[in-house]
Amino acid sequence: MYVYNDFDEAFVRERVAQFRGQVERRIDGSLTEDEFKPLRLMNGLYLQLHAYMLRVAVPYGTLNPSQMRQLAYIADRWDKGYGHFTTRQNIQYNWPKLGDVPDILEALADVGMHALQTSGNTIRNVTADHFAGASADEIEDPRPVAELLRQWSTDHPEFQFLPRKFKIAVSGSEHDRAVTRAHDIGVRMVRNADGVAGYEIIVGGGLGRTPMVGKVIRDFLPKEDLLPYCEAIVSVYNLLGRRDNKYKARIKITVHENGLETMQQLVEERFEAIRQGFTGFDQELLTSIEAAFAPPAYVEKSVDAYEAARLANPAFKSWSDTNLSAHKAPGYAIVSISVKKHGQTPGDATSDQMRAMADIAEQYGHGELRISHEQNVILPHVHKADLPAVYAALREADLATANIGLVSDIIACPGMDYCALATARSIPIAQEIATRFEELKIEHEIGELKIKISGCINACGHHHVGHIGILGLDRAGVENYQITLGGDGTETTAIGTRAGPGFSADDIVPAIERLITGYMKLRENEDETFLQAFRRLGMEPFKAILYPPAEDKANAA
């Protein structure tokens, strides 16, 4: 993976030193909170309900074992022994003390990490397919491009005060695992009619208050044009985007209000004007970055032990059925480690678990780890012969839950348990749903189902693209949960439709149970997923299940 060069190293260290001075001046009273707030946000430091929160960037979700161990060390030394993996492939610490944050940033710099541009109206951490470089359906590893975009966007002088935050996602596969259509810019690698690889550029997607599916602004962009083209898009948005109303400031609104054609025309004009300035150095840089992402030295060995373990151990078989994905190299598999044990907080890993995952990655996974936007941890390259040992080590660390893609593999934002913006809690709802379906023992029977929960309209929990989305709101001083159905975050992106009135905190879990058991009766056969059944049948039968007539309710009770 990419290793900081002297420039990166010096830049990050200098920013840490600057922030150390800013924190000192805040503590000694020479800076007010109003003066300090933009400075701390530039370094990923938020102030939440119960404490500060530090959001650390995990660029395109890629970590090596020593970085993961350092995250564990930070959790132990300066936090409460755990970290929270987020839906943007970052990690958040919920309990840092202000005076310790410069030391934490220094510890991150020691392993080539930082918290820059994880907040504020800048280009945020570039996210990527968490199976990048490993997946069988991949055209090319998207991470070199993501790294190029990271270097270009970090401290880019033109883009430090955009109308609003700006999120870019990159995917190198046919199958979209990076939710590219719900980003300000989505970059999807495609092949043209001649078989040449290039990018489909999507613009103006986003969730939040006004969810929009991104639109294709260029269906085929030659690879060498990526940076000037992205710069043209952000540049047009920087001038055209609204600064009068925070809720209309994202590029999705700019595209919506001005129309795709106008955007296209302005972007192409700007692109023509600036492309000559990109003299090819970016491509030289990309070539050197690509070398850092060379595939690991795959080995060949017998998979007999794997097949034998599947036959001998039903728990291993169940885990390997749900938590493995197809790898491009023969004999290999991609392992998804569920950080969603039933009843636990989605995305939370203890420092011991982080160290265990680092050890496993080092011993069996060619030293690579990924954070997925679904808040799980990925071992992208594991030989099948090693899977029984990996499984045993994961069990030891309480990380062997076999639920990837199932009802308990829930995305949930921190919600009102931590977040100052939240209107309701999301974590307890996720915990209760997972616990309930574990009691019922039907999640494997239910099959693929994505539940996503947000604790406010900003949609960090991606509820709009959940097959079942749950949105927590404050209704007259009481937590209330709205259900949306039919959302989809893949290459067939769709925004879910609201089913009807919301449910109280006590009623939401029974409502979800009723909905899912109802679906099992409605489906044509066991292979028809919830989303397929919804698409075939439409909202009505599901609405009837969620909102039974009053007399039925009385009889049932």
Place this chain on the structure above:
Amino acid sequence: MPRAFTPKVITANALLEGDAVWFTADDTWSPNMADAELITDEAHADLRLLEAQSRQSEIAGAYLADAKAGPNGPEPTHFREEFRTRGPSNYAHGKQADNASRT
């Protein structure tokens, strides 16, 4: 017609730890909401908020939050403010842990 003024407390986050604190009648910050000054007059509330906000080296983000009188002092009326007196629901962290270790 303007809405009737409801009782308030002044609350903020402590500068160093970031935990929730409440402004008391004798101009100190308490980690315990029951110690807060319950303000029933709107003009007094505005004045006290200015005073609280001027204590920049102690806190960040002071604001007025609805509250009601309870047997031991002011109590929250909204669930958000109630969570701030306690901590998160997924772990025994924050004030609930501090309170438990105190008793």
